[in-house]
Amino acid sequence: MGEFTIRPLTDAEQRPAFDVLGRALHFTGADEAREQFANSVTADRRFGAFDGERVIGTAGSFGTELCVPGGKMVPAAAVDGVGVRADHTRRGVATALMCEQLRDCARRGEMLAHLHASEAMIYGHFGYGAATRGLTLRIGQSAFRPDAPEGGRVRILDPGEARAELPALYARIGPHRPGMMTRPEHWWITGSGRHSFTGHTVAVHDDDGFVVYRPLEPAPGRPPHEGAVLAVRDLHAADVRALAGLWRFVLGIDLVAEVWTRHRPVDEPVGAMLVDPRAAQVSGMSDEIWLRLIDVAEALSARTYGDGDPVVVEITDTILPGNSGRYRISPEGAQRTALPAALRLTPDVLAMLYLGDARPSTLAALGRIEVTDPAALPAADRLLSTAVPPWCGTSF
Numbered sequence: 001m002g003e004f005t006i007r008p009l010t011d012a013e014q015r016p017a018f019d020v021l022g023r024a025l026h027f028t029g030a031d032e033a034r035e036q037f038a039n040s041v042t043a044d045r046r047f048g049a050f051d052g053e054r055v056i057g058t059a060g061s062f063g064t065e066l067c068v069p070g071g072k073m074v075p076a077a078a079v080d081g082v083g084v085r086a087d088h089t090r091r092g093v094a095t096a097l098m099c100e101q102l103r104d105c106a107r108r109g110e111m112l113a114h115l116h117a118s119e120a121m122i123y124g125h126f127g128y129g130a131a132t133r134g135l136t137l138r139i140g141q142s143a144f145r146p147d148a149p150e151g152g153r154v155r156i157l158d159p160g161e162a163r164a165e166l167p168a169l170y171a172r173i174g175p176h177r178p179g180m181m182t183r184p185e186h187w188w189i190t191g192s193g194r195h196s197f198t199g200h201t202v203a204v205h206d207d208d209g210f211v212v213y214r215p216l217e218p219a220p221g222r223p224p225h226e227g228a229v230l231a232v233r234d235l236h237a238a239d240v241r242a243l244a245g246l247w248r249f250v251l252g253i254d255l256v257a258e259v260w261t262r263h264r265p266v267d268e269p270v271g272a273m274l275v276d277p278r279a280a281q282v283s284g285m286s287d288e289i290w291l292r293l294i295d296v297a298e299a300l301s302a303r304t305y306g307d308g309d310p311v312v313v314e315i316t317d318t319i320l321p322g323n324s325g326r327y328r329i330s331p332e333g334a335q336r337t338a339l340p341a342a343l344r345l346t347p348d349v350l351a352m353l354y355l356g357d358a359r360p361s362t363l364a365a366l367g368r369i370e371v372t373d374p375a376a377l378p379a380a381d382r383l384l385s386t387a388v389p390p391w392c393g394t395s396f
């Protein structure tokens, strides 16, 4: 590890830290756009790495609650804005920042941390695992099937109305999948939500769903109304009727050739509502949120489990060593145990299993889990599986 120190940023150090972050993310922009970028970083608990007095790296987080299997909301840290100056990378700066941040979250009593990763090679080093996935869809022209739900009334809000109505609407829709999170007030004011209201159109369905979208830049030389492509950035619905109503609205807007969207749940049903299901092309599937269990004992006992014989798993956590140990998981819950382990895993693998995205037998076959009792694998598959695939659906 090089010569640097890690500590919380003072107010005066926020600006140089944002500059480090902006450069690390190759942000280009005029001063005004740079200011907007700085304000869009939601983190309110920001650490800096310092070479002397100079900021060379930064990482932040904000407090939220995450839905775990069974529906309980648990305290979690949403990690945001990690960046290291290019002349200081691969010297352990991010490692020191992320480890200090994890210890800080543990002191705050947070059970989980989660983030959106710029690259998939980074966060496994700190015990994060890809825990939800999302589809990228391109949806072209097709009528809706006659048996698809009709949906209700959709109305477009102006930015002021959107700011006033959406936070309560999102809260009312509520978390209905493992991985969904609460959006704190400042997410809507200064975070990704703010961008949603400027340059985007916001439409609500009755009082049970909303969509945020904007047109993409037209191809060079083409007028915007010819073959317009809309990008759906945020879409939440309380039930399938509201979901159908919102898709009917967006896909029915005049002059729109295609609708693009990323990070939809892996069981997004829009294609099944169309006369031509292939009009909804899955053009990609990627990791959505990366999860880290900060308090393994609390997190394992917060979620529910399926049927299956009890299984003892052993965790080895070098960054938060208090998590290391054996845990007995059964349909009734999970507790620490002195019984021998059937499966041994690292925190990143535990994170991939925790919300129900990956199956223990799949990861064991790939060599990611050490198996001392093969009979435990089918039981672990049943215990850890969830009725619906996990999904977060919030960018930060």
Ligand SMILES: CC(=O)SCCNC(=O)CCNC(=O)[C@H](O)C(C)(C)COP(=O)(O)OP(=O)(O)OC[C@H]1O[C@@H](n2cnc3c(N)ncnc32)[C@H](O)[C@@H]1OP(=O)(O)O
Binding pocket: 024, 025, 079, 080, 081, 082, 083, 084, 085, 088, 089, 090, 091, 092, 093, 094, 095, 096, 115, 116, 117, 118, 119, 121, 122, 125
């Ligand atoms: C939640 C978010 O904010 S996502 C945004 C993340 N930020 C970015 O992508 C901005 C551009 N990148 C950066 O600023 C930096 O390269 C960071 C933050 C990704 C990594 O910072 P570094 O200080 O170089 O990381 P550090 O030296 O601690 O590396 C830790 C380990 O991760 C590996 N690693 C780090 N970044 C990468 C990467 N991009 N690709 C592959 N491996 C990586 C290192 O090789 C090292 O592995 P080792 O322990 O086996 O030696």
